[in-house]
Amino acid sequence: MALVFQERYSCRRRFHGPKPRTFEPPNLRTFPFFLTFAIQFFNIPGQMNIVSIIQQGVVQGAAHLYQLEISAEDFPLSTTRKEFEGDYTLVVFPFTKHVKKSPEAIAQELGAYLVEQVASIKAFNVIKGFLNLVVDDAYWQAFLQDIYHNPQYGTQAPNGRKVMVEYCSPNTNKPLHLGHIRNILLGWSVSKIYEAAGYDVVRVQIINDRGIAICKSMLAWQKFGEGATPESSGIKSDHFVGDYYVLFEKKFQEEYKTWQQSPEAVALFEEKKKAEQSAEEYFKAYKDQYFNLYSTLGKQARELLLAWEANDPATIELWKKMNGWVYAGFDSTFDKLGVRFDKLYYESNTYLLGRETVDQGLNSGVFYRLEDGSVWIDLEDAKLDKKLVLRKDGTSVYITQDIGTAQVRYQDFGAEKMIYVVADEQNYHFQVLFEIMKRLGEPYAGGLYHLSYGMVDLPSGKMKSREGTVVDADDLIDEVVNEAWENSKERGTLADLSPEAQQEVIRKIGVAALKFFIVKVHPKKRMIFDPKESVDLQGQTGPYVQNAIVRCNSMLNKAGNPDLSAASDYHTLETAEKDIIAQLYQFPEIIKQAAEGYDPSMVAMYSYELAKAFHRFWHDYRILQAETEAAKAFRIQLSMAVRNVLRMGLDLLGIETPERM
RNA sequence: GGCGCUGUAGCUCAAUUGGAUAGAGCACCUGACUACGGAUCAGGAGGUUUAAGGUUCGACUCCUUACAGCGUCACCA
Structure with a gap:
């Protein structure tokens, strides 16, 4: 049985690797163009965008003065720093490659040309290779007239494109913490920003509602809860469940400590210990194996998991009850933060997804099977190593589920972009996932993006739940x-x-x-x-x-x-x-x-x-x-x-x- | 060890994606306001951008090599 009992990730799923751009060439390229268009034609009725006006002026000036054919992307135009006079600054150094004059001379000539030819440019000054342009007050005046009564100013007209944002994605065995808060705020904010940019946004999360962790809480409640409920105890319901998770860990530690004194444990330590290793160090590292091999509590928790997988009615009922408490608690926290979701995906429904896709991928040669039956993908040419996608017993792993879930979501909503807000510990996972989707030829593969965020530390040091310094x-x-x-x-x-x-x-x-x-x-x-x-x-x-x-x-x-x-x-x-x-x-x-x-x-x-x-x-x-x-x-x-x-x-x-x- | 991220004022963060004299906030000094619209405003001090090279008109930004911190490299999720 391949069960592991660590819970290193209190929430699902960060980035880096190749620069973000390489992840989605098609979308990013068309995006800025669209927005430029929108700004020009939707937001500022009645007049042209001043940046475009200047850019056009410079293009014409270059043609007129130097017979140069250039486009707006060939030269940088930025807002003028506040210590200088002017509104926009043209950096003229790039022109010196084509025009045999000093930067100052070019700037003077272009400046004079712009002031003469472009009505909205009132004056200019030149400092070294920087041409500072002063926009006419009348332009700003007219601009303010256009926008002051428009509460929607800044947003773009709907563009008919759809984007999905996955964020939060908690486990149901304990309450939300500081890390989730950063996740939630980023996810919500990015979704709002995309709406403002004209997209149709779908907000989702995937909830890890199954597995050994929730079984630990269930077991502790069964054994020690004496029928208590959130109502009877007056504790917020997700905290109530989390408390039983903590209680499980406490009882397990007690059991483990006792076992370490047993002849069996002492013999094991003497036989297997490394040189210079203390009993304490040895047993710290041995914890997961103890859980799987000797622990009574561990055995009981695994039995619960098996019963759950076998659809045992009593177990399912307990599972539903405890998860229900957690959801009620989460909802109240989401309310406090003012965020919501359009659809929730549950791992209990999605954990079997992706296997068919792997079968198809085997036929098309994207994946390959080893003699032991396990299925892999070789991503070494993308500097990503070989990665397992199905165990030798045919069951799926974390990434298999993500493959299937992405497909289901695309069927559900047809979003061309899917943004996963997940902590940066999972950068590698998402690089692999996105590469796999690309090789499978999924149509939305270019639109997958991992919004990876860094850990939140406390001033006293790293935030760790083990040391109890986690901020709820x-x-x-x-x-x-x-x-x-x-x-x-x-x-x-x-x-x-x-x-x-x-x-x-x-x-x-x-x-x-x-x-x-x-x-x-x-x-x-x-x-x-x-x-x-x-x-x-x-x-x-x-x-x-x-x-x-x-x-x-x-x-x-x-x-x-x-x-x-x-x-x-x-x-x-x-x-x-x-x-x-x-x-x-x-x-x-x-x-x-x-x-x-x-x-x-x-x-x-x-x-x-x-x-x-x-x-x-x-x-x-x-x-x-x-x-x-x-x-x-x-x-x-x-x-x-x-x-x-x-x-x-x-x-x-x-x-x-x-x-x- | 491989791959990757991060390193900027005492502290928390910026820097228009290669542009001008590296900017804000907190804390610390000094000043404005009988509180009108007071959770406000102005000024001062604080820097060899981890280090050393390189690329060019121009580097916090790109390249190389170090150093430091972190993440990841599971038939876990």
Whole structure:
């Protein structure tokens, strides 16, 4: 019997290897083109995208001045750094390869050409090989007019393409922990970002509801539970089941300790020990074998597993009952985090999938069979080794199931892209899986992507459940919300609200703090989660961004329903105003890049920067008491646009904003 | 050992995918606001980007070699 009793992965399934691009050449290539198109034609009605205008101008300038045929991809155009004057910067060094002039001279000539030929470019300056272009205020003015009343600004029209996101994917033997929180937040956020990019998104998870782990919890409850239920004990139901899992481990350790004193164990140690090895070390390494060979508890747990596989009614009933408790507990945590799923896949239904595909693959020569009956695939030419896909007894392994599950999902939804949000320990697994799907000729194989994320460490060191330092998801959420309470009480600004309303506000703030802290870090990087710092509501935090929105709200409420027609008479923009509009302008591009790079942290950092610019503006300028009616109307429009974009940005991170705070 | 990831201010993170003087936040100093819209704003200090080579107009970014931390290399999931 091939059963192993470690549980190294508390949640399912990270990346690297060849660069992400090599995984999906067809999609990534067409993607940016589509979005560029969309930005031009859906988002900014009435006028052309300024970047395209400049690019066209440069292409024409190169042709006119130097008889060069170039395209927009041949030269870099970036936003101007804030220490220089200008809005967009053209790096002219690439031109020196074709034009025998100094970079400065080329920049001067191109700059003069652009100012003369392109209406929206007002001025230019040249520093070394950098051509800084100043966009006319009228352009920004008109742009703001177009977007300020549109709460959907930044999102793309539906493109009819479908993407599936798998995230969370827990085991049912214990509650969710900090690692799941990062997984859930990334998965949810990426799914929202893809929706904003125009995709039809299906959210799924695969739940590991079978196997030896859940049998351990079942056995412990049978033997020691005395009929207790989550209701009778008052414990949150997934924690209730998790407690029995822990209890099983405790009883097993006791049993093991006792056994180690037995003559049988002593003899074994004396015979098999390596030089210099202590009894403690030896038995630590021997634990799994003891479980399989000698342990009474181990034997009973395996019997439960066999009974489950044989569809024994009593066992199935117990299994359903305990899993039901776990699901109820998970659901409440998902609610607290504000996430949901369109479909759940259960391993109890999928663990037999994939075998037929392997049979077909044997015929087509993708796989091969050894004399002992086991089936393999040789991926050495892809630097991935040989990998087993069926055991010699014909049963399937982890990856077989994933092969079958991918196929079933494609039948279910027909998504051209499938994103697996899984920790980076499983990079190799997904490389192998995707390579297999490619060789099987699956039509969606190019659209498979592993969104791999790094482990979350605590300041005290690596998070490990064995040492009991694992941070429970529910505890963590409560802690952050409590901290938000303390902050709010000190401030006293919510005192006139009902307790329920206060609680709702505080919950939104606390959850925002937690989410923003985690999601602002690039997924791939291992990160340190400091509970104390996360609940510090200063600095690069969710509440800071929320506060910018709340400020807009209170100001706009006060303004009532003002006549904004004077805004178009406001002609000379303050630098602070123009900077904010230029930032607003970038939003669709940020969404596009975040989707392309599967990276919510870009949206988080963008939102923070915009909020910061707005806070500064707010401090430096009057809005409702502006000098002129035109300035007032214009600034109200600006605030509305900022509020819309910040709301959307936070929404893409799964963060809600209260009306006040 | 093979394959892979990571290494940036005291700490937590950025850097428009090869562009200008490497930027933010926290913490630490200094300042603004009788609180109006106060969970706000401004300034200072803090760096040989782990090290050494290489590629070029230009390197945190690409290549090579070290060093350090981590992951993975199951007929487990």
